Amino acid sequence: MDSPAAAATEPQATETGPAPAKDAAARGPLLKLRDSQLGPVFFSGSDRALYTFTRDRGGDEPRSRCHGDCAEAWPPFFAKRPPRGARGVRSEFIGTIRRGRRRQVTFAGQPLYFYAHDPRGQVLCNDIVEFGGTWFAVTAEGKPPA
Numbered sequence: 001m002d003s004p005a006a007a008a009t010e011p012q013a014t015e016t017g018p019a020p021a022k023d024a025a026a027r028g029p030l031l032k033l034r035d036s037q038l039g040p041v042f043f044s045g046s047d048r049a050l051y052t053f054t055r056d057r058g059g060d061e062p063r064s065r066c067h068g069d070c071a072e073a074w075p076p077f078f079a080k081r082p083p084r085g086a087r088g089v090r091s092e093f094i095g096t097i098r099r100g101r102r103r104q105v106t107f108a109g110q111p112l113y114f115y116a117h118d119p120r121g122q123v124l125c126n127d128i129v130e131f132g133g134t135w136f137a138v139t140a141e142g143k144p145p146a
Contacts (some may be wrong), residue, residue, distance in 0.1 A: 020079040024091040029079045029105065032086035036123045037044075041137040042107065043076055050077060050112045052144075055133030058109040062097050066113065070131040077105040077112040093142060110144030 030045030042050040051074065055065040066074055076099060083105045085091040096103035097111060104113045115125045115135070126137040126145060136144035 001109050001112075021033040025116060028081035028083045029077070030084055030086055031089055031105070031107065033140055034087055034121070036137070037127055037141070038123055038137055040132060041123060041145060042112070042137055043079065044114070045120075046113050049123040050107075050138050051115060051125065051135045052107075052138055052142075053113060053131075053133050053135055055131070056111050057109075058106075060109070062095075062106050062109045062111055063085070064097070064099055064111045065133070073116050074113040074135065075116055076102075077114060078102050081107050088140075090140075107138060110138070110142060112138065 017101070030061075031041055031050070034043040034047065035042045036049070044050060049140065053064075053074065054084050057063045064076065066076070078099075079096055080103075081094065092109045095106045097106055097107070098109050099111075100105075118124050123137045125135055128130055128135045141146055
């Protein structure tokens with residue numbers, strides 16, 4: 001199987017920073033690969049690291065198991081429009097799941113999250129056990145870094 005690659009949007013689906021161009025605003029959030037201390041991992045279009053949670057169910061029927069206090073610490077990567085992959089990202093692996101009245105971005109069937117206290121461009125919480133599972137940054141293959 002070819003290697004997938006992607007990036008995401010901000011906690012609670014809000015991009016911060018300069019206002020996007022009109023045509024960019026009409027598109028969904030961006031998933032991209034960016035170098036980190038762990039090697040290339042997924043980031044949002046505004047350079048926020050993306051994570052998966054081992055308690056979530058992936059596969060054909062992905063489901064998030066991070067709610068309440070968990071979702072405050074690890075905000076879901078929401079999308080109002082279909083998410084898209086930057087150059088080198090396997091767009092066919094990008095999707096969404098319904099989460100209440102919103103859509104959470106997935107990659108290779110795994111829901112994606114931010115860590116609320118990560119600064120832009122940094123991965124602070126890879127391989128962290130919290131809320132009954134382990135949090136991992138996501139590689140181009142949709143897996144935890146080696």
